[in-house]
Amino acid sequence: MKELKIFAVVAAFSLILYWGVEPFAHSQMHKHVDGHGLVYDGKADTDEVKTKLKELSEEPKKLKEIISELEKKLVENKDINKTEVEEMIKSSKAKLAKIPEEIAKNNKLLTKKKDFWAEVHKITKLKGNPTVGEGGYAMCMGCHMEGAPNMGGAIPPPLDHAGAIYDKNYLIALIKDPAMAMNTDHKFADTMMHPMGSVKSMFVDGQAIADVVAYIAKEKAKEPTPKIAYQEACMRCHANRYGKLTQLGEIPKFKTDIMTGHSIAEYDYKKKVAQEQVLVSAYMGKLPPDLSIIYRARSESFLETLMENPQSQLAGTAMPRVGLNKQGMEKVMTYLQQTGDPSKPKREALGPWVIGFFIIFTILAFLWKQAHWRDLH
Amino acid sequence: MAHFKKAKNLNEWMDQRLAVNTLKRVMQSEYWIPKNINFLWAMGMVLAATFGILIVSGIFLLMYYIPDTKQAFDSVNYTIMTEVGYGWLWRHIHGIGASLVFLIIYIHMFTGIYYGSYKRGRELIWLSGMLLFVLFSAEAFSGYMLPWGQMSYWAGMVITSLFEGFSPDLMGGALNAPGLVEWIRGDYVPGQAFLGRFFMLHVFLLPLVIIAVIVLHFGTLRIPHVNNQDGEDIDYEESAALWKAGRKKESKIIPFSPVFLSKDLFVMGVYFTLFFYLVFYNFSFAMDPVNFDPADGLKTPAHIYPEWYFLWSYEILRPFPKDLGLLAFIFAQGIFFALPFLDRSPVVAPANRRGLFHIWFWVLLIDVIILTFMGKLPPEGIWNDIGFWAAIVFFALWIALPIITILESKKVGGK
Known part of the structure; x- marks a missing residue:
C-alpha cells in the first residue's frame, strides 16, 4: 500500500536523524572509559603511568619535527615574525631537553606504585584478627568520630558501615598510604601531606593493618540505607540540597521567631556550612559540586567509573578514589537516583496505562475512519 | 434591527444569535x-x-x-x-x-x-x-x-x-x-x-x-x-x-x-x-x-550545541570565519521564505514527476540531515570538512533551484 511505503520513508529518515544526533553524536563526544570491575589492585594506577611513559617516548620525535619545520621556515620565509619563531624553537628545545628527566621521574613513579600495590597484595594475604583490630580501630575513632571538626580539608566521615560499602583491598591500601590508594598522590607528592597521612605512623606493620581491616569487615558491616551510604562516602565534600544534606550532615529543622521572622539558629547553621565549604574548597581547589541532580546530568557509567577511579574520567582531578565495593556502589547510585530522578518509579507505573489508552484510542479512531472512508472509492 | 422569534430549542436559539449553523457549514x-x-x-x-x-x-x-x-x-x-x-x-x-x-x-x-x-x-x-x-x-x-x-x-x-x-x-x-x-x-x-x-x-x-x-x-x-x-x-x-x-x-x-x-x-x-x-x-x-x-x-x-532542530543552521554558520559565517547563517534562515519565488516552474506535481527537481529535493533533505549530524559533533578533523562541504552544497542547491525550474518550465512550455 502506498501510504505504508510513504510512512516507511518518513520513519526511516526520522530514525536516522535520531541515531545521528543522539547515540552517534554522544559516542563521539564522550570518550569511553572502561571500569575495572571494582577491583582495587593498582593495575589502573600503574597503567596510567605506563600510558604517560608511552606518550613521553613518542614526544621527542614530534618535537624534533616541529623544530625542523620551524627552522626551515626561518630560512625560507622572509615575511614571518622572526623573533616569534625563534622563541617557539627555543621553547620546543627546552621541552625536548626536559623529556629524559620526565621519563626518569615517571619510571620512578611506576616502580613506587608497583611496589606499593605489591605490598598491599601481601597484606591482603595475611589473616587479620578482628579482636586485635578493635584496638587499632579505636585509633581511627580519634578522628572519625561523631561531631569531628574539619581536619586538614574535610571532616573525617563516619565509618559505621565502612565494612559494608568499601572494598577490603582498598581499605588496606588506604591505611597503608591514603594518597596512593586514592590515586591522588600527584597532589601530595612534594608540597603537602595528605590530611590522613598520619595513619601511616599509626599502623606500621602489615599485620596491624590486616587486623583493623578484619575488624571493620566484621563489626562495621551492617547494610546501610542508600542515604547513609551517600553520607559516609560522598557527603563530606558533596552537598545534596534536594536530599537536604550539607557537608555538615542533615539540615536540621529550625524554629522561626514569630515576631521578626528571623531564625538565629538557621543563620548560625548557614554560617557554619559556609565556613566548612570555604575549607573544603581551599583543600580541593574548588567547591565540589552539589550532587542533587547529577544522576540526570551524567550517565550512570560515567558516575561509576568516576567513583572507581576519578583520574580515568577527569585527569588530574583532586577528587579521591572512593573505593566502593559492589554493594556500596549500588547504594550510592540508588541515592543519587532518588534525589536526581525521583519520578522514575512513578513513570514506570503510569507509562503503560497512558500508552495503553492511546493504543485503544488509535484502534477506535481507525474503525471510525474506516466507517467514513469505506464507501469513498 | 434583527427580529427574534421564540426559539424552539437551544440550537435554534444559538443560531439566531451566532449563526452557528452557518459556521458549522463553512468550517466543517x-x-x-x-x-x-x-x-x-x-x-x-x-x-x-x-x-x-x-x-x-x-x-x-x-x-x-x-x-x-x-x-x-x-x-x-x-x-x-x-x-x-x-x-x-x-x-x-x-x-x-x-x-x-x-x-x-x-x-x-x-x-x-x-x-x-x-x-x-x-x-x-x-x-x-x-x-x-x-x-x-x-x-x-x-x-x-x-x-x-x-x-x-x-x-x-x-x-x-x-x-x-x-x-x-x-x-x-x-x-x-x-x-x-x-x-x-x-x-x-x-x-x-x-x-x-x-x-x-x-x-x-x-x-x-x-x-x-x-x-x-x-x-x-x-x-x-x-x-x-x-x-x-x-x-x-x-x-x-x-x-x-x-x-x-x-x-x-x-x-x-x-x-x-x-x-x-x-x-x-x-x-x-x-x-x-x-x-x-x-x-x-x-x-x-x-x-x-x-x-x-x-x-x-x-x-x-543547540537542540537538534537548530543544528543544521548552526552548522552552516560554524565552518566559516566570523563575517562569512554570519552571512551564511542569515542566508540559511531566510532562504526557505523565497522558495515560491525561486521555483520558476508552473508545474505543481509531486517531485518524482519533476525530473531534476526530484534529485534536488532528495539532495536537499539528505544535506540538511548531514548538516544536522555535523552540527552536534565536535568541530574537529573530518567532521569539519564534511560540515563545510555540506554547507557549500546547501548554497549550491538554492542557486541551482531557479536554473533547474526554468529548464523544467521551458520543457513544459514547448510541449
Missing part, C-alpha cells in the same frame, strides 16, 4: 478537502494538537516556575519534578512536545516542498508557515533559557552574541551594532534581566503572536484549498455538488468534518502513542543532560 461540513491525500496531510492537525498540549502543559508549569536566576533551576528540577503532583509528567510532556513539534514541522515543510504546495495561489500558505517556523524557533529558544542550566546560559550567550553583527572593520563598521547585544541581554552577560525578558517572551508575547499567525495560516488555506497527491487542479464547485448529491465515489473532495477529521484522529492516535512512549521512556534527546548542571558563568561546557 462544507469545508472541502481533496480526497486524494495521504497521512502527511494530517500533519497540520497534528501540529495544532501538539501546540495545544504545549499550551496546557505550559500553563501547569507556569504555576510553579520562578523566573529568578537564583531559584529558576530548583523551581524546575526540584519543585516541579519532586514536590508538585505529576509535575514531572507535565514537564516531560512539555519537553517532548517542544522537540516533536519541530520534527512534525520539518515533515510538514518537506511534504509541502515535495508536492509543490507553495505555488499557484498557495504562496501565502508557505510564507505564513515559514513565519510560524521562525516564531516557533524563537519560542523554543526562549523556553530553553528558563531552566537556567548550563546549556540555557551558554546557548543564550552564544546566540545573543550573533546580534553584534559583522566585524567593525568590515565596510567601515556599517554592519556592526555596538551595544545591541547588551541591549538585548539587558546586561553584559546573561543574568536576571535576560531571564526576565525571555520568560515574558516565552509565556506571553510569542504564544500570542503564534496563535495569531496560526489563524492567518488557516486563513491562507481557504481560497487556494489544500493541495493533493497529484497536484491536480480540482473544480471544487462541481465536486461539492456531486458530494451533496450523494455521489461520493465520483466526487474528488470530502468535507473536513467528519470525513477528513476521522483520518486525522487516527494519525493523531498513532502519533500520541509514540509521543507518550517518549515522555515515559526515552526523553533525554529532548532534555539535554548538560542542562541538568546549574548555570555557571565561570565554567564553559566542553561542548556547546
Whole structure:
C-alpha cells in the first residue's frame, strides 16, 4: 500500500536523524572509559603511568619535527615574525631537553606504585584478627568520630558501615598510604601531606593493618540505607540540597521567631556550612559540586567509573578514589537516583496505562475512519 | 434591527444569535478537502494538537516556575519534578512536545516542498508557515533559557552574541551594532534581566503572536484549498455538488468534518502513542543532560550545541570565519521564505514527476540531515570538512533551484 511505503520513508529518515544526533553524536563526544570491575589492585594506577611513559617516548620525535619545520621556515620565509619563531624553537628545545628527566621521574613513579600495590597484595594475604583490630580501630575513632571538626580539608566521615560499602583491598591500601590508594598522590607528592597521612605512623606493620581491616569487615558491616551510604562516602565534600544534606550532615529543622521572622539558629547553621565549604574548597581547589541532580546530568557509567577511579574520567582531578565495593556502589547510585530522578518509579507505573489508552484510542479512531472512508472509492 | 422569534430549542436559539449553523457549514461540513491525500496531510492537525498540549502543559508549569536566576533551576528540577503532583509528567510532556513539534514541522515543510504546495495561489500558505517556523524557533529558544542550566546560559550567550553583527572593520563598521547585544541581554552577560525578558517572551508575547499567525495560516488555506497527491487542479464547485448529491465515489473532495477529521484522529492516535512512549521512556534527546548542571558563568561546557532542530543552521554558520559565517547563517534562515519565488516552474506535481527537481529535493533533505549530524559533533578533523562541504552544497542547491525550474518550465512550455 502506498501510504505504508510513504510512512516507511518518513520513519526511516526520522530514525536516522535520531541515531545521528543522539547515540552517534554522544559516542563521539564522550570518550569511553572502561571500569575495572571494582577491583582495587593498582593495575589502573600503574597503567596510567605506563600510558604517560608511552606518550613521553613518542614526544621527542614530534618535537624534533616541529623544530625542523620551524627552522626551515626561518630560512625560507622572509615575511614571518622572526623573533616569534625563534622563541617557539627555543621553547620546543627546552621541552625536548626536559623529556629524559620526565621519563626518569615517571619510571620512578611506576616502580613506587608497583611496589606499593605489591605490598598491599601481601597484606591482603595475611589473616587479620578482628579482636586485635578493635584496638587499632579505636585509633581511627580519634578522628572519625561523631561531631569531628574539619581536619586538614574535610571532616573525617563516619565509618559505621565502612565494612559494608568499601572494598577490603582498598581499605588496606588506604591505611597503608591514603594518597596512593586514592590515586591522588600527584597532589601530595612534594608540597603537602595528605590530611590522613598520619595513619601511616599509626599502623606500621602489615599485620596491624590486616587486623583493623578484619575488624571493620566484621563489626562495621551492617547494610546501610542508600542515604547513609551517600553520607559516609560522598557527603563530606558533596552537598545534596534536594536530599537536604550539607557537608555538615542533615539540615536540621529550625524554629522561626514569630515576631521578626528571623531564625538565629538557621543563620548560625548557614554560617557554619559556609565556613566548612570555604575549607573544603581551599583543600580541593574548588567547591565540589552539589550532587542533587547529577544522576540526570551524567550517565550512570560515567558516575561509576568516576567513583572507581576519578583520574580515568577527569585527569588530574583532586577528587579521591572512593573505593566502593559492589554493594556500596549500588547504594550510592540508588541515592543519587532518588534525589536526581525521583519520578522514575512513578513513570514506570503510569507509562503503560497512558500508552495503553492511546493504543485503544488509535484502534477506535481507525474503525471510525474506516466507517467514513469505506464507501469513498 | 434583527427580529427574534421564540426559539424552539437551544440550537435554534444559538443560531439566531451566532449563526452557528452557518459556521458549522463553512468550517466543517462544507469545508472541502481533496480526497486524494495521504497521512502527511494530517500533519497540520497534528501540529495544532501538539501546540495545544504545549499550551496546557505550559500553563501547569507556569504555576510553579520562578523566573529568578537564583531559584529558576530548583523551581524546575526540584519543585516541579519532586514536590508538585505529576509535575514531572507535565514537564516531560512539555519537553517532548517542544522537540516533536519541530520534527512534525520539518515533515510538514518537506511534504509541502515535495508536492509543490507553495505555488499557484498557495504562496501565502508557505510564507505564513515559514513565519510560524521562525516564531516557533524563537519560542523554543526562549523556553530553553528558563531552566537556567548550563546549556540555557551558554546557548543564550552564544546566540545573543550573533546580534553584534559583522566585524567593525568590515565596510567601515556599517554592519556592526555596538551595544545591541547588551541591549538585548539587558546586561553584559546573561543574568536576571535576560531571564526576565525571555520568560515574558516565552509565556506571553510569542504564544500570542503564534496563535495569531496560526489563524492567518488557516486563513491562507481557504481560497487556494489544500493541495493533493497529484497536484491536480480540482473544480471544487462541481465536486461539492456531486458530494451533496450523494455521489461520493465520483466526487474528488470530502468535507473536513467528519470525513477528513476521522483520518486525522487516527494519525493523531498513532502519533500520541509514540509521543507518550517518549515522555515515559526515552526523553533525554529532548532534555539535554548538560542542562541538568546549574548555570555557571565561570565554567564553559566542553561542548556547546543547540537542540537538534537548530543544528543544521548552526552548522552552516560554524565552518566559516566570523563575517562569512554570519552571512551564511542569515542566508540559511531566510532562504526557505523565497522558495515560491525561486521555483520558476508552473508545474505543481509531486517531485518524482519533476525530473531534476526530484534529485534536488532528495539532495536537499539528505544535506540538511548531514548538516544536522555535523552540527552536534565536535568541530574537529573530518567532521569539519564534511560540515563545510555540506554547507557549500546547501548554497549550491538554492542557486541551482531557479536554473533547474526554468529548464523544467521551458520543457513544459514547448510541449
